[in-house]
Amino acid sequence: MSLPAELLEPNATGLARAAGVLREGRLVAFPTETVYGLGADARNDHAVASIFQAKGRPRFNPLIVHLSDAGAARDIAVFDDMADRLADSFWPGALTLVLPLRPDSALSPLVTAGLPTVALRVPDHPVARGLLSAFGGPVAAPSANPSGSVSPTRAAHVVDGLGEKIAAVVDGGACPVGVESTIVGLTPEPVLLRPGGLPVEAIEACLGGPLAVPAKTANVTAPGQLSSHYAPGADVVPNVTSPPSGALWLGFGPACSDAALNLSPSGDLVEAAANLFGYLRELDARAAPGQPIAVAPIPDHGLGRAINDRLRRAAAPRR
Structure with missing residues (x-):
């Protein structure tokens, strides 16, 4: 052992x-x-x-x-x-x-x-x-x-x-x-x-200029490029604007008072990024069999872009 x-x-x-x-x-x-x-x-x-x-x-x-x-x-x-x-x-x-x-x-x-x-x-x-x-x-x-x-x-x-x-x-x-x-x-x-x-x-x-975005390819050329990644056991549903029936809701910002957990009640993207993986783990532990985790919309700028990337990969079909 x-x-x-x-x-x-x-x-x-x-x-x-x-x-x-x-x-x-x-x-x-x-x-x-x-x-x-x-x-x-x-x-x-x-x-x-x-x-x-x-x-x-x-x-x-x-x-x-x-x-x-x-x-x-x-x-x-x-x-x-x-x-x-x-x-x-x-x-x-x-x-x-x-x-x-x-x-x-x-x-x-x-x-x-x-x-x-x-x-x-x-x-x-x-x-x-x-x-x-x-x-x-x-x-x-x-x-x-x-x-x-x-x-x-x-x-x-x-x-x-x-x-x-x-x-x-x-x-x-x-x-x-x-x-x-x-x-x-x-x-x-x-x-x-x-x-x-x-x-x-x-x-x-x-x-002094924009970063290019790589062409979509099945080949992995760097770490962190798998389409399904960063996923809890429960299904993840991003961009949910109100408490969904039968799901655990992970909120963001002051409008999400009914959420099971809130990545940042004040809408701070730095706080939200720091809390993301820990809160996904906590909700995954709370989820009943088949119960999904729904996540409130996250602004797609600054660290929000990284948060949304992780949520998309967590929501992708599992390999």
Whole structure:
């Protein structure tokens, strides 16, 4: 029988222990500002394969590599002027860049799913940064949950989903952003591959022009592109304007006083993003068999664009 994950404190002792577990080729979940990540040494084939096994993640779905600073990222990928501008403006932060992979990167090919590009991020969370510094190398880390289910924003969510499949969890409290990073591809033109915790408007202002939207294709070219994803067990119905009969209603804004839970009674998109996955989990636990979760309309700008992306994927037909 597998042992439950070791819970580690977010202090020097806990981070040193977590870094040691990573060096042993085992899996460690840790908080970032977006969601909890499931980390493995990105250079270790067996360790990276363990991520896919623990999550039940398709092998064709590439992983994001987390790094302590932009210098470490430049050792792995080829940066152009636009990549430099975005990294200088938004790293550390909730931005993932998909860039050409250097042939001498030493990453496991499982990380990139055999693609010539790699997804890189420098997180802005003291625990994540402390762990990356203590480990001293690249850490592949998708969200620390079973593939396709609701992403974890607290250590307890990780334990609920993966507690006996991973070695350790660093408990750093609730993730402040609450939705995954924004992913931008630069191969070579800037393309929005996934809206997320950094508003698209900020990226476009930095670049001085709009981000392109990728053509619809069945091929996965970056993390977070599966059509059905981030889903609770209950069906999700977005854009519901009034309390529906027979459904649990997840509200947004002051007009939703009858909602079972409200992402933000004041209509604050930052608060709503931070609450999204936790509230979906809570309503999923409350839902009777066959009872859906209906969600109030969310403005489609700023972090609302990321929230609506997650809700569309949660509502998509399950694979």
